[in-house]
Amino acid sequence: MSSIALVYLIKLFKKETEKEIFMAITLKSIAKAANVSITTASLILNQKEGAIRFSEDTIRRVRETSLSLGYVPNMSARNLRQSESGNTSLTLAVLWPIDARVGLIGRILTGIHHFTSSLETITINLLVKTMNENGIQGVKELYDPNLFNGAILANASVEDEAYIHKVPPSVPIVLFSRTSPTYPYVWASYFETAKKVAEHFIENKHRRIVILASNLSSQALDQKLAGFVEALDGKEYLIRHCSFTEESGYDAVAKLIEAGDVPTGLICVCDQTAMGALSALHDRGIRVPDECEVFGFDNQSFSNFTIPKLSTVNLPVEEMAYSAMELLVQENLDPNNLVKHKKFELEMIHRGTTKKLI
């Protein structure tokens, strides 16, 4: 968006030469430039009833000045001024790594919505902060907090986890889908359920078990993997790395088959990957579940409609997000008797991509 950035830079430059150096464009500066009082500028720009009494000329002058300087009202000031004394409103943020799991954020927001709309005495404003490659280190508001009262850290990487334990944020945080000795968190039985999934494959006596794992490390993923691996102890298996997308699942399986290494059991770290795998198996003429069984993880809305229907683990993302908000609000309003964490027990759902036990 270079065009807008450019326009804005030109304005900064103008400002520097014509007005005070680096002064923000506030009502004050508009008033000064238009040669009126701050009250007048405010009244006119806000189109309040009082504004009609001003002269045509004054109104025009203020409007033009505002437009040419690109005045933008400061929401913090306005909010501070206008908030009725006694109103409690919390500003909370969801910190979300942009590169991971686009499909889950909608479900997280849905869970958050259910929580916020269940409250009656408190208003919650939700900020979404997408993190780039710097991860949590790039979110300075966690350490110099003037933007939000607390944050949910969704799907943090292991680097992020290490960082927050080394340099504790100055606002309350809740970890989503992570555990921690220090912070409240929402967790699920990743390890135990993953183990059960792998046990299914063992019981069905597979010749060639392949795990489709993600290359992005996180505690949830590590625990899933650990569960798979523990159950598979002593058995022969293979781990293939890919990302959380259908495409990467497809590619991983396609490569495997092309190398002559046809899996008979495919354990996937998420449903997207499983769906890609299903597609690759179908394209190569390998029948599911007869020749190859497939298991997913997450239970996305599409998982019950793949061909065959995907066997998977139900991850109650909405409920987990709801709980995360619950913990976060509690941490803000009632830190005395804080429930530190909540763990969800996951369930396997057997559908069409797995066989009954032999």
Added chain:
Amino acid sequence: MSSIALVYLIKLFKKETEKEIFMAITLKSIAKAANVSITTASLILNQKEGAIRFSEDTIRRVRETSLSLGYVPNMSARNLRQSESGNTSLTLAVLWPIDARVGLIGRILTGIHHFTSSLETITINLLVKTMNENGIQGVKELYDPNLFNGAILANASVEDEAYIHKVPPSVPIVLFSRTSPTYPYVWASYFETAKKVAEHFIENKHRRIVILASNLSSQALDQKLAGFVEALDGKEYLIRHCSFTEESGYDAVAKLIEAGDVPTGLICVCDQTAMGALSALHDRGIRVPDECEVFGFDNQSFSNFTIPKLSTVNLPVEEMAYSAMELLVQENLDPNNLVKHKKFELEMIHRGTTKKLI
């Protein structure tokens, strides 16, 4: 979440009897209750370096008072105070109807992220406001604006559209996936592309064409439908209503078949519905595309991995969201030379669920 609400109500009650009636819990009230100055309270609660000089007793007293009263810092005040003069930051909101299209919000946020991280001179804070059944009417901040500088209205219903044209919001807005005579908007060639999709079915001489439409009315949906219908003019076809989910697509097709009305061509309003339809056709033994052709809309990430691969229309959601932000920022910073709208030309993608033209 009644437990927290309860805790909070108890506090309100306590406050009412012990302190001033309905006074917000601010630093001032903490200071008063702990019998110290506001500075002292601030320094102690913020754990600043200056705090170490206070007596053990003072520190303890302030901490305890704060905890017991449930003090939550006012972010607007803090932000106002701490912002460096001259920093421009925009608070923008995405207004999102919770019940529609959970799968798209992740892509919208991704597009927004790309935009915000491309800016260098401006900081953008993004609020997500989920709307409930009241729609836009429930968002009072649009009319008494003290929370955000502008908003993107995503997937508004026809009621919402009518409302904003009757009662114009006091902040700049951009319509996502809508047109408007008054507001800037981001739009796509829904009508034209839908028409082309339907024309494909006509050229392949179908016996029984069924349109799987949504029951939620919106301009984008209406235009898709209008395009289908215009192309199908004079031909026999059927419209079945369902929602934007896989499940509803499955059910609609299943019912059709059970009624003995087996479609030979299925035009779906979104990929989720199409995926459900695909599953239902498969379960009933109807071969795709030989016995029934299927077309989707959106091009979601899973669409290239259904069995067979779904033919669909590519909707560049991320780019559209990027453009919406572009328009919104421009409307705030540079309303003089405002580009009013942007239209995206959509393309059909023929994959495995359609036959070549005969």
Added chain:
DNA sequence: CTGTTAGCGCTTTCAC
């Protein structure tokens, strides 16, 4: 060891 005071940008009451 603690408190007084100024001021962030804004809206609104009241005075001229």
Added chain:
DNA sequence: GTGAAAGCGCTAACAG
């Protein structure tokens, strides 16, 4: 027709 001034809640420089 217009402006001065108070104050929302907070932080920090400075004064004791």
